Amino acid sequence: MDKADLLWWAPEHYARRRPRLLKRQRALAALRSFFAARDFVEVETPTLQISPGLEPHLQAFETSLAAPDGRRRRRYLHTSPEFTCKKLLAAGERRLFTLARVFRNGEAAATHHPEFTLLEWYRAEPDLTRIMEDCIGLLRCLAEALEIPALTWQGRNIDPFQPFERLSVQEAFEHYAGIDLLATVPDPLAPNTAYLRQAARRIGIRVADDDSWADLVTKIQLDCIELNLGTERATFLTDYPLPLAALARPNPADPRLAERFELYVGGLELANAFGELNDPVEQRRRFEADMELKERLYGERYPIDEDFLKALPFMPPACGIALGIDRLAMLMTGADTIEEVLWAPVR
Secondary structure (H helix, E strand, O other): OOHHHOOOOOHHHHHHHHHHHHHHHHHHHHHHHHHHOOOOEEOOOOOEEOOOOOOOOOEOEEEEEEOOOOOEEEEEEOOOOHHHHHHHHHHOOOEEEEEEEEEOEOOOEOOEOOEEEEEEEEEOOOOOHHHHHHHHHHHHHHHHHHOOOOEEEOOEEEOOOOOOEEEEHHHHHHHHHOOOHHHHOOOOOOOOHHHHHHHHHHOOOOOOOOOOHHHHHHHHHHHHHHHHOOOOOOEEEEOOEHHHOOOEOEEOOEEEEEOEEEEEEOOEEEEEEEEEOOOHHHHHHHHHHHHHHHHHHHOOOOOOOHHHHHHHHHOOOOEEEEEEHHHHHHHHHOOOOHHHHOOOOOO
16 A cells, blocks of 8 residues: 555554654653753744745745735745744854754655754854764763664664764765765866766766766765765764855865765764855855756746845854754654654645
8 A cells, every 4th residue: 555545643553653753752852951951042933935945956835925915925935944043143142943844845755754844053153063062962862861772774773872983075985985076176166077977987876968066976975875874873974075065164274175064873864064154245156056056957946035145244153053853753763764753744
C-alpha cells in the first residue's frame, strides 16, 4: 500500500508512532531549557514574507495577502526564518533562537517533508566556534534528557559524548573523492568548471553538459562524501569554498573560503551554520546571481527583501545556524523516515 493511502490517524498506526512523538516533545522541552540556561531569548517569526529565501534550488509556496480595500500583494511561505532573525539582531537582540515551521515545495522523501520544523539560533559575536560548542552541548543535553546512549541512523550508532570531528571540505574531497577542490577556485568568483567536470568524470560521476561548478560539487558530495561523514562520531564539515557561501562571510585567512560549516551525524546532514555576512552590497550581488541562476534553471525568480538589505549594516558581527528538528528527532528515536516523527504529515 502506498504511504499516501495510509490513514495516519488510524489508532493502530498512530499508536506505533506515539512513543517517538513523546520523545520528540521531551527533546523540545530540554532544548528550550538548554537555550534559556545560556541567556537566549525565544522569538517567533512570521511565516508570510515578501521573499521566501533565495537559495536557487529551493521552491517556495506562493500566496497573496488581501488588504481591506481588496488589493492583493504577493507573499510567500518562508523557507527559513533567517531574514527575520537577522533583522532582530539588527534591532538589538544578542542571543536568540526560534522553532519555526518552514515550507519547501517539491520536497518529499525519507528525510524531507514540504512542511517541517527548523531550529535556528544566533549569537551576536564573530566566533563561529561558539556555534560548534552549542551544537556539541545541545546534542549531549538531549541525549541525557532522553536517556539514550547513542544517535541512530540506518543501523549506525553515533555516541554524542565522543569528541566531534572537524574536517574541511578540501580534506573531505581529497580523502573520499581524490579531488583537489581548491585548485578549481583560484578566483572564487569564477570557479574552474571544466577542471571539476573532468575530475568528476574520472571518478565515475554522471556529468551533464550544462552542470555548473556548484552542481558538480553537489553531485560529488552526494555520491562520494556525505555517506562517510559522521559515521563513527559527529562531524563538522568546515571551510566551504566561497562560491558555496550563500549568506556566509568570507574567511579573512583565505579569500577562497567562507566561514561556514555543516554538521553530519551518521551520514545525515543535520545543520548548516554561517559566520554571517553583513555587507549589503556583497549580499545583493549574491542574491542577484542566485536569482539569475534560478531563472535560468526553473524559469522563475523570487523578489529580494529590500528591508533585509537595509538591516544588514545595523547587524553586529554574528554567527548563526539552522538545524532540522525532524531529522534530529529521527536520530534520537531511531526512525527510518521523517513521517514517523511528525504528529501529522502533509498529504
